[in-house]
Amino acid sequence: FLSPSTSNNIPLMRVVQSVKHTKRRSSTVMKEGWMVHYTSKDTLRKRHYWRLDSKCITLFQNDTGSKYYKEIPLSEILSLEPAKTFTLLPQGANPHCFEISTANIVYYVGENIDNLSSVPLNNSVISSGVGIDVARMWEMAIQHALMPVIPKGASTGSGASLHRDISISISVSNCQVQENVDISTVYQIFPDEVLGSGQFGIVYGGKHRKTGRDVAIKIIDKLRFPTKQESQLRNEVAILQNLHHPGVVNLECMFETPERVFVVMEKLHGDMLEMILSSEKGRLPERITKFLITQILVALRHLHFKNIVHCDLKPENVLLASADPFPQATFFIKQVKLCDFGFARIIGEKSFRRSVVGTPAYLAPEVLRNKGYNRSLDMWSVGVIIYVSLSGTFPFNEDEDIHDQIQNAAFMYPPNPWKEISLEAIDLINNLLQVKMRKRYSVDKTLSHPWLQDYQTWLDLRELECKMGERYITHESDDSRWEQYSEEHGLQYPAHLISPSANHNENTKLEETEMKALSERVSIL
Numbered sequence: 275f276l277s278p279s280t281s282n283n284i285p286l287m288r289v290v291q292s293v294k295h296t297k298r299r300s301s302t303v304m305k306e307g308w309m310v311h312y313t314s315k316d317t318l319r320k321r322h323y324w325r326l327d328s329k330c331i332t333l334f335q336n337d338t339g340s341k342y343y344k345e346i347p348l349s350e351i352l353s354l355e356p357a358k359t360f361t362l363l364p365q366g367a368n369p370h371c372f373e374i375s376t377a378n379i380v381y382y383v384g385e386n387i388d389n390l391s392s393v394p395l396n397n398s399v400i401s402s403g404v405g406i407d408v409a410r411m412w413e414m415a416i417q418h419a420l421m422p423v424i425p426k427g428a429s430t431g432s433g434a435s436l437h438r439d440i441s442i443s444i445s446v447s448n449c450q451v452q453e454n455v456d457i458s459t460v461y462q463i464f465p466d467e468v469l470g471s472g473q474f475g476i477v478y479g480g481k482h483r484k485t486g487r488d489v490a491i492k493i494i495d496k497l498r499f500p501t502k503q504e505s506q507l508r509n510e511v512a513i514l515q516n517l518h519h520p521g522v523v524n525l526e527c528m529f530e531t532p533e534r535v536f537v538v539m540e541k542l543h544g545d546m547l548e549m550i551l552s553s554e555k556g557r558l559p560e561r562i563t564k565f566l567i568t569q570i571l572v573a574l575r576h577l578h579f580k581n582i583v584h585c586d587l588k589p590e591n592v593l594l595a596s597a598d599p600f601p602q603a604t605f606f607i608k609q610v611k612l613c614d615f616g617f618a619r620i621i622g623e624k625s626f627r628r629s630v631v632g633t634p635a636y637l638a639p640e641v642l643r644n645k646g647y648n649r650s651l652d653m654w655s656v657g658v659i660i661y662v663s664l665s666g667t668f669p670f671n672e673d674e675d676i677h678d679q680i681q682n683a684a685f686m687y688p689p690n691p692w693k694e695i696s697l698e699a700i701d702l703i704n705n706l707l708q709v710k711m712r713k714r715y716s717v718d719k720t721l722s723h724p725w726l727q728d729y730q731t732w733l734d735l736r737e738l739e740c741k742m743g744e745r746y747i748t749h750e751s752d753d754s755r756w757e758q759y760s761e762e763h764g765l766q767y768p769a770h771l772i773s774p775s776a777n778h779n780e781n782t783k784l785e786e787t788e789m790k791a792l793s794e795r796v797s798i799l
Contacts, residue, residue: 286550286666302466303327305415308337308403312370314380317362321403326415328466348419349462349481350376356413357382371409374416377484384409421458457529457536459483463491469541479541489526492537496530517580520746521573523593523613542611543596547589550663557666557691560699564731565738566592566610567660568721572747573612574656575717578649586614587655588636589662609738639676639709650711656720657706664695669707677709698725729765732756736771 306325311333312318322333322343331346353375360369362382371384385404402408457463460483467479475494482489518524529536546566550558558566570592577584584591595609638654661669669686670679679685687700702725708714720726735747753772760767 286547286556286662286668304419305412306337307408307412308401309383309408309412310385310403311381311383312362313382314362317364319367319385324412326412326419328419328464331416346374346376346381347462347481348416349483349486351416351420351462352376352483353459354413354417354420357384357386368404371406372413383412420462455529457491457538461489461491461538463493480538488541490539490541492539494535494537496532496534517577517582519573519576520609520742520744521569521611522576523611539613542593542613544594545590546592546594546610546659546663549594550589550666555666555691558663560664560696561730561734563660563663563699564726564728565734566608566663567656568726568731568735569610569738569747570612570656570659571717571721571726574652575721577612578652578717581649583649584612584652584655586636587612587652587659589659592659609742638711648711650714650716653706653714653716653720654708657703660699660706661703664699665691669703680707680709696725698723701725729756729759729763733768733771736768740770 304326306323308321309324310319310321312320320343322335323337325332325334328348330348333343333346335341335343351374353373355373355375357370357372359373359380359382363369368385368387370382371386374381374383384406386406386409387404461480462483463478463480465478468476469479469490470477475492477490477492480489480491481487523542524540526538526540528538550556570587574584574587591612591614592610593613595611636655636658638651658669661667670676692700702715702720702723705713705715705723706720715723732748732752739745739747757767757772759765
């Protein structure tokens with residue numbers, strides 16, 4: 275028997291194989307050796323020690339030192355083609371073997387020497403950096419590095435054929451559908467930058483070739499987890515096309531081959547679970563929790579307005595937009611975004627939500643009992659997220675009925691740590707963890723709860739909006755209320771947050787006073 279002062283609850287952890295954020299320590303060298311080149315800007319042929327890794331080609335001065343002449347990021351390579359342009363070739367010079375094109379320069383690589391074609395490859399030929407065979411090996415190695423990575427457990431087959439069989443590419447921003455587009459021509463995928471992995475695919479870091487924009491690319495193996503029909507897939511993308519909101523991770527586009535799906539999204543840094551687990555007490559202060567929960571609710575309001583239910587809300591699916599380390603004093607600058615709301619529909623992961631949750635974790639009772647559910651399902655999850663953030667544990671023990679546990683406040687809220695947490699927070703959690711759906715708070719009712727209607731939270735959110743240059747969390751109709759609150763409580767309202775309309779009202783009052791005084795003087799005269 276456990277005393278009520280001790281929590282019997284499950285400590286917070288990742289419920290699923292989830293995002294593990296790692297930094298690239300050093301890339302594996304894929305190929306190295308001597309090679310010659312000239313460029314569209316300098317026709318003098320130069321010889322360097324080339325080293326190819328998963329992110330770039332580095333041209334070193336020699337094969338032992340660390341000094342290098344130039345770096346060619348793979349993500350900037352727009353095309354890799356056999357030699358075709360010879361107009362810049364100096365008169366009498368041997369032609370090059372292949373061409374690497376970037377946005378502002380073309381590299382003409384290798385030297386095709388006729389009398390070397392009959393010479394067998396040996397160390398001296400390779401170290402010379404010239405000859406068609408040496409160049410061909412380099413061209414193949416670079417081509418391989420430019421191709422998307424194949425997830426472990428994927429079907430066997432030649433990499434080249436798998437990616438040239440592109441059947442469909444879908445741009446979410448304009449719902450443009452193109453056929454026979456190879457993802458490797460648009461994005462560079464970094465195989466050693468694994469941002470996360472789960473049962474349904476691996477998420478890699480990547481770059482958009484033309485703009486250099488960082489992205490995250492999720493690769494799903496369709497042979498292991500069959501996707502929906504093409505028409506259904508397009509329908510799901512059409513739904514996601516309408517989901518442009520600062521609080522929702524932006525889904526850029528999708529590529530589908532006969533065997534896999536590539537989902538390209540904006541790249542973010544860390545998640546809310548990591549933030550909770552790495553905090554000093556393994557839980558978050560109320561101030562931080564209010565700040566994060568309000569952002570989650572505003573994003574959720576946008577989803578619900580569009581009749582989309584997230585269905586899988588948990589701290590792992592709340593991503594941090596800034597790369598700053600945490601915890602830190604300036605955490606309030608952190609913008610958070612919801613992710614993984616649409617992927618379940620896109621890649622047919624409906625069974626995922628039933629099978630993957632070993633503990634009741636974040637799922638509402640109606641889902642666990644296979645009853646019908648609506649958008650209030652997400653509100654239950656918000657209640658669990660608040661509980662988890664403030665306590666560092668899950669609210670329910672998997673061995674007992676949720677309904678019975680909710681009735682027992684001593685076990686739901688043991689003194690350690692709940693005696694330090696406000697009654698307002700507990701009241702909101704109770705209104706969200708309602709077994710009966712009709713009694714559960716909605717997004718708007720939650721946002722209006724006294725725990726979140728807090729002056730400090732308002733200031734923190736306004737600071738974030740100022741930093742983002744966009745007002746999407748708070749509304750100007752509340753400005754005067756909080757300015758009045760600060761005045762009544764003798765608090766200093768930050769000058770840079772005073773709205774222009776407030777200044778306008780002050781000026782209007784001043785003008786009215788001056789006009790009244792002037793009219794009084796005129797009447798005296």
